[in-house]
Structures are given as structure tokens and as C-alpha cells.
Amino acid sequence: MAMAALRREGRRFAAPIISPQPLNPFRSSISSAEDQAFLGVRSISTQIVRNRMKSVKNIQKITKAMKMVAASKLRAIQTRAENSRGLWQPFTALLGDTPSVDVKKNVIVTISSDKGLCGGINSTSVKISRALHKLNSGPEKESKYVVLGEKAKAQLVRDSKQNIELCITELQKNPLNYTQVSVLADDILKNVEYDALRIVFNKFQSVVSFVPTAATVLSPEVVEREAESGGKLGELDNYEIEGGETKSEVLQNLTEFQFSCVMFNAVLENACSEQGARMSAMDSSSRNAGDMLDRLTLTYNRTRQASITTELTEIISGASALEG
Amino acid sequence: MTPRPPTPSTIPSKLTVNLVLPYDSLLSAKEVDMVIVPATTGQMGVLPGHVATIAELKPGVLTVHEGNEVKKYFLSSGFAFIHANSVADIMAVEATPLDQIDSSLVQKGLTEFTQKLNAASTDVEKAEAQIGVDVHSALNAALTG
Numbered sequence: 021m022a023m024a025a026l027r028r029e030g031r032r033f034a035a036p037i038i039s040p041q042p043l044n045p046f047r048s049s050i051s052s053a054e055d056q057a058f059l060g061v062r063s064i065s066t067q068i069v070r071n072r073m074k075s076v077k078n079i080q081k082i083t084k085a086m087k088m089v090a091a092s093k094l095r096a097i098q099t100r101a102e103n104s105r106g107l108w109q110p111f112t113a114l115l116g117d118t119p120s121v122d123v124k125k126n127v128i129v130t131i132s133s134d135k136g137l138c139g140g141i142n143s144t145s146v147k148i149s150r151a152l153h154k155l156n157s158g159p160e161k162e163s164k165y166v167v168l169g170e171k172a173k174a175q176l177v178r179d180s181k182q183n184i185e186l187c188i189t190e191l192q193k194n195p196l197n198y199t200q201v202s203v204l205a206d207d208i209l210k211n212v213e214y215d216a217l218r219i220v221f222n223k224f225q226s227v228v229s230f231v232p233t234a235a236t237v238l239s240p241e242v243v244e245r246e247a248e249s250g251g252k253l254g255e256l257d258n259y260e261i262e263g264g265e266t267k268s269e270v271l272q273n274l275t276e277f278q279f280s281c282v283m284f285n286a287v288l289e290n291a292c293s294e295q296g297a298r299m300s301a302m303d304s305s306s307r308n309a310g311d312m313l314d315r316l317t318l319t320y321n322r323t324r325q326a327s328i329t330t331e332l333t334e335i336i337s338g339a340s341a342l343e344g
Numbered sequence: 345m346t347p348r349p350p351t352p353s354t355i356p357s358k359l360t361v362n363l364v365l366p367y368d369s370l371l372s373a374k375e376v377d378m379v380i381v382p383a384t385t386g387q388m389g390v391l392p393g394h395v396a397t398i399a400e401l402k403p404g405v406l407t408v409h410e411g412n413e414v415k416k417y418f419l420s421s422g423f424a425f426i427h428a429n430s431v432a433d434i435m436a437v438e439a440t441p442l443d444q445i446d447s448s449l450v451q452k453g454l455t456e457f458t459q460k461l462n463a464a465s466t467d468v469e470k471a472e473a474q475i476g477v478d479v480h481s482a483l484n485a486a487l488t489g
Contacts, residue, residue, distance in 0.1 A: 103367055105368065105370075106369035109345050113348050263385050281435070
């Protein structure tokens, strides 16, 4: 069994020990147990370090691969997100993005990812959603959540379970497209009563920078009210309405279309931010693993050399004890 | 977002058109002479200096006149905003140039949806079939007219 342990350790231990054996066969057989204990302690420590090194190296490979995958997914979705940016701009030019309008029923649509390991973007989205919720809760105001994505759901369910109206997950099972998002927007508009919808997502500025953003879509009644009162939407009354029987019908179609367009852009931007954040998280993880591997290699070499030295010392002191 | 230009005191000579789709901006800040949009109340021509309008669009042909060239796109409904500063924003879900549309498929789709409309029993089915018929007849009209 000592031999087996030695073999596992690599031949370097076996060699120095086998040769003096003819000198001292007695010693080895009787004190083989103690030797085994000594050898056991030494071999296990380098064994432990070696196991750790193997697992850290595997982790490094995995995180490097995940970074490559995230980079390729980001490339695919980035052009689509940039192309969709033109979609909400005409709406903002006409109706403006006014988060400060006072409304009774707020609905906060939080967009997050389904998978983890993407840095802190989901936590920032949830933080902003909670802040908006606090800002918009009061004696006459209330706010509810509509959650997209597993990660925000997990965080919000913990303390705001009664305020969550709708939970949608597995959004990215099929590649994102406008039809899917418009069906989703339709669902939300039908099932949730709202005066203002605040969509919280991470806007993709660059591969390393994601800005948490809140886009506001007002309901047609609030739009009419603001236009008549001459507030921020006062210009709206100057516009002629073509099509539809009444102005409110056209406004309703308009706000619903606006919501689906803004949602489409928000979902794409958030997906881009998710991939970018995952890239940088996996990159720092691989670098960390590399550092750890360096440190472990040093420890391993030190341990190995120390045990060789101990073996040699024992042999030499044993030999010199015999001689005189 | 780049801020929009303010309303000029005199009527500008060109109309600035933005045609945006969920997937792309087909025209962005293009200076043209006139556009004809397929509003639900009929074809509406827009010249520079047009009064500010919000128009709901039905499936139909968008014509863009730039000097001597005329470009036609088939739009799948949307909205058109014409601002007082002669900027026109047209938002549609799909827009294809007319030469990319296959007329035989249009005919097939039209007959298919007419059949569905006749066979429809519930309101939802009727509405869906009606939408199909509207779009395909508009496509047909666009290709022939």
C-alpha cells in the first residue's frame, strides 16, 4: 500500500526510497506504517493541490468558452437592437417621454434575463423598479409589477409578491421578434389596468457599459388629459387626426402601438446588455482562475520540493546514522 | 435621440421623411418632395408645410416622390406623424418595395382568406380572416393599380 501511494505520487519518491531498502529492509517493514503516515500526509497535500489545480483549470476553460459564446450572441443581436432604435423615436418626438406625470395607477414592467452569470444588471433593474415603486406609492397612487425574466422574478417575489400582476419567463427561447413582443404587449395591455407603464431595462451603450433606463408610456386617457391641460403634451392638440371615428380611438391605437414598439426595443437592448455583462463577468472569472492557478502552481512546487528535501534528509541522516 | 428642428417661419422646400420598421430604418431623414401615405381615410398626399397630423394607416402603398424618381413600398399598416416642421415620421410593422412581391402568392392568399372568411364562425375568426382579406386585396390593388 505504501508502494501504491508512492506510485500515485510519481516516481520521484519511489526512487530515493527503494535504493536504500537493501540497507534497511527491517526498518521499512516495521515502520512502514509510520512511513505510510508520513508519506500519506505529504502525498495527500500535493494530491489536494493537484486536484484543485485541475478543477480551477477546468473552470477557466468553461468560463473562456462562455465568454466566446456570449460574444457571438452579442454580435448577432447588437445590429438588431441598433436598428430598432429608430422605432420609438417618432413616438417620443410626438408624445415625449415624461416620467414625471402624476398618475394613479402605475405599472412597472421590469425586464431581466432568464439565465444568471451576467454580472449585476438584473440587480440594478430590480433596484430601480423598487425605487419607482416607492416613488409611486402613496395615499391615492398605487403601482404594480409586471416581471419579464426569471432573475427579477426571483428577487421581487421575495418582498413584493402581492404586487406582481404578471410574470413572463423564457422570452428568449426563440429568437426575439416583433410578433412575439407585440403579442406579449397585447397580453399586458388587456390584463393590467394602467395609467402609466414604466418599462425598466438596461440600455446597451457599449460592450462594457449598460445604463439602467426607464421608459414611460402613458395611457390614452392620461395623454388626452395632459394635452388638454396644456402640460408637457400641450402641442398634441394642434395635430389633426386622420382616420378612426373619434380622437380617443386613434389615441388608443397610438398608445398601444407605442407600447409594443418601446417594449421591442427595450427587450432587445436588455438582451444585448445581458450578453455584454456576461462577457465581462466570464472574462474576469477566467482571469481570476488564471491567477488562482498561478498561485496554486507555486504552492504545489513548494510542497513538492519540500517533501523531496525531507525524503533526502531522512535517507541521508539514516545512512549517516548507520555509518557512525 | 437627436432633437427635432423647430417649426420654421416659412414653408421649407423639402419634406424630411423617416420610415421606420421594427427591424430597420428604411429612410432616415431623407429630403423628398412629396409622400403619399395610405391612411385609413384614403390616400393622403403630404407636401412640405402640411398641417400637423396624426394619421392611422391601413395596409397599402406608400409612394415617395423625390425629383423625378418615384419609389413605392407596400406598408402593413402603422402610423404616420406629420409635424409642423415638415418632418414626417412613418412607422410600419413591415414595408417591402413593390417589386419584391409575388403576385401569384397574393392571389393564392386572397382566395384562401376569402374562403376562411366565409367559413368563419366566431367573431375572432371572422376578424382574423377579414384582416387577411383586407391585406391581400390591398396587395392585389397595389400590384395591379
